Amino acid sequence: MNLDPPILSSHATLERLDPLSAAAARRVTRGAALLALSVPVVVTAVRPQEVAQPVWLVVSFVALIVAVGILLRRSHPNRPVWSSPSAQVFQVLVTIMLIASAVSTLGANLMIRDDWGPIVAGILLVAITPYRPARExxxxxxxxxxxxxxxxxxxxxxxxxxFPPLTYAVVGSAAVAVLGFTAAAYARSLNQSTQLWQIRAWQAASAAARDNREALARSVQQDRVSLLNREVVPYLQRMAAAGTVTEDDRDEARRLSAGIRTLLVSDVEKSWAQLMLDELVARHPHLNIRARADDPDNLGGHAVLERRTVLRALAAISLERLAATEIDVHLSAPEGRLRVVWSVATPRPMTDARRALRSMTELIRGVTQRSQVHESAGRLVIEFDYGY
Incomplete structure (x- = not known):
């Protein structure tokens, strides 16, 4: 199990580092998107005489609407995290919007500071703060x-x-520069503080794991001793008291030997995912729960700590919030990626189940390469891939 702490990265995004904070910021994202659409509409309605080229105004509006659509789509909780190619398309559309809006008012806009293009571009740069790296x-x-x-x-x-042309150049770029660099500085500060917090948390987790390793080994050994005391010692005491060994005693000895061997071997051969499910199910003895992990290659046992933590958290929340009656987990490794298919049967309505797992699915979306939630045969199915 890998306990190495994460390292500071200039390519980090808040959505990767703290998916729940990015999820909480989506209302701000939607508000910024609405503001970006409203500003050009209001400016154009107030000063229609400044529109010298209506065709270019339409082009700027189309580019803006598509850019806002990408922003809302890529920040949606049911979509994968924002990838670099779509982010570049988004920025190119913003550039087209800036140029087209300027051409639409060329020769008619006497107050360059009133151009809506730079302000809208700055608003959009602020809106993507949780989803893109500060350097980008x-x-x-x-x-x-x-x-x-x-x-x-x-x-x-x-x-x-x-005034000199340079003055107009400064005035025309001031709005986007102030908003854009403010967004970049905020993203850099927030991402670095989150990464530093994660490093300290990983260091504490590593220290706790080293401190508890010996105690855990003693606990496992005590369980084995308790098993022997329950099964083997009473049998030996009966043999000592009887003084003779009958054929029935031999059969019982063979049965005890086979049973103990099967128990010990089954514990060793179980995958980490199955052992994790068994441990959590054992905490709910009053419930009838069937939990099965299909992980023949023990991919869960070889996964790094943060991925195992997500799997354990998903199991715990399925039992505690969904009152799951059946849990099926399938782990595979197509093309070197860790793929997880998590199927849960619950008596709760699917709408309530989705709502109860919303924070968990937000987390999964932020830390995985691809994720989706759907229903199949009356079950709630969560699929996600690692590998980025």
């Missing part, structure tokens, strides 16, 4: 700022004031 946000802030600066210089000859 800063890089695209530079790109968008330079785009706005060029647009400002192109607009300069048509502006109402007689």
């Amino acid at each position: 946000i800063a890089l695209w802030t530079v790109v968008h700022s330079l785009t706005c600066a060029v647009v400002g210089m192109v607009h300069a000859p048509y502006a109402s004031g007689d």
